[in-house]
Amino acid sequence: MGTLRSLAGEELARALDRLRNPRPGGKVEAAREFGVDLTLLMEQLKLSPAERASRMHRLALAAESVRGAVRQNEA
Amino acid sequence: MNLERLIQQLCDSQVDFVVIGGWAAIFHGSVHVTNDLDICYSRDKENLRKLAAALAPFHPRLRGFPDGLPFIWDATTLANGALFTLTTDLGIIDLLAEVSGVGTFEEACASSVEVNAFGRRLRALDLPALICAKKAAGRPKDLLMLPELEGLLEASRDE
Numbered sequence: 001m002g003t004l005r006s007l008a009g010e011e012l013a014r015a016l017d018r019l020r021n022p023r024p025g026g027k028v029e030a031a032r033e034f035g036v037d038l039t040l041l042m043e044q045l046k047l048s049p050a051e052r053a054s055r056m057h058r059l060a061l062a063a064e065s066v067r068g069a070v071r072q073n074e075a
Numbered sequence: 076m077n078l079e080r081l082i083q084q085l086c087d088s089q090v091d092f093v094v095i096g097g098w099a100a101i102f103h104g105s106v107h108v109t110n111d112l113d114i115c116y117s118r119d120k121e122n123l124r125k126l127a128a129a130l131a132p133f134h135p136r137l138r139g140f141p142d143g144l145p146f147i148w149d150a151t152t153l154a155n156g157a158l159f160t161l162t163t164d165l166g167i168i169d170l171l172a173e174v175s176g177v178g179t180f181e182e183a184c185a186s187s188v189e190v191n192a193f194g195r196r197l198r199a200l201d202l203p204a205l206i207c208a209k210k211a212a213g214r215p216k217d218l219l220m221l222p223e224l225e226g227l228l229e230a231s232r233d234e
Contacts, residue, residue, distance in 0.1 A: 002188050002189070003191075004190045004199065004201075007231060015231045018229065019230050023229075027225040031226030034223075036222055041223070041226065041227060041230070053102060053193060057079055060078070060108050061076065064076050
């Protein structure tokens with residue numbers, strides 16, 4: 001079993017380049033056409049898996065607190 | 076909701092599990108926010124005991140059922156089912172003994188990577204297996220994630 005590591009150096013540069021300049025007919029281009037914001041993916045790939053998790057956990061908590069506030073306003 | 080604590084609790088209780096679903100996608104770079112944790116767990120008897128004990132302090136109850144419905148949370152209940160959709164004091168967690176498109180816990184393990192997250196070392200489905208699982212699940216919410224996951228796989232490939 002491998003370990004999910006941060007992308008670094010050449011590996012990161014290659015991934016960012018593929019997201020910045022999608023290959024015609026490829027999956028990245030399909031994602032962009034589907035509406036995926038590739039700049040957000042680029043920002044995530046610059047982070048370690050642990051940083052990605054912490055960031056998304058903070059976002060989930062913020063979304064939960066907004067939902068709670070909306071529910072209170074509606075009550 | 077405190078999914079960080081939920082994951083830490085499972086790790087500290089030495090539960091054998093693989094993170095699947097939205098949080099596995101997040102480890103790989105997805106930007107889909109999710110408020111629930113999906114795991115595939117080993118049905119080994121000792122693991123069921125550990126899993127039951129790990130979640131017990133956080134009062135697991137079945138989602139979508141009336142609050143007063145009797146529900147005994149223990150290893151026997153776990154042994155009698157293969158899919159539990161639960162609410163706990165720490166948040167929502169779905170427990171699956173098998174993953175569509177991937178298979179049993181052992182097969183999920185074979186298609187997983189180790190991840191350092193939330194201060195712990197855990198296992199999560201690798202990106203190709205996660206894509207298979209989403210395709211096999213086939214629900215609109217799973218299919219919506221496919222373009223992003225396939226794009227991430229293409230972008231991060233070693234070639």
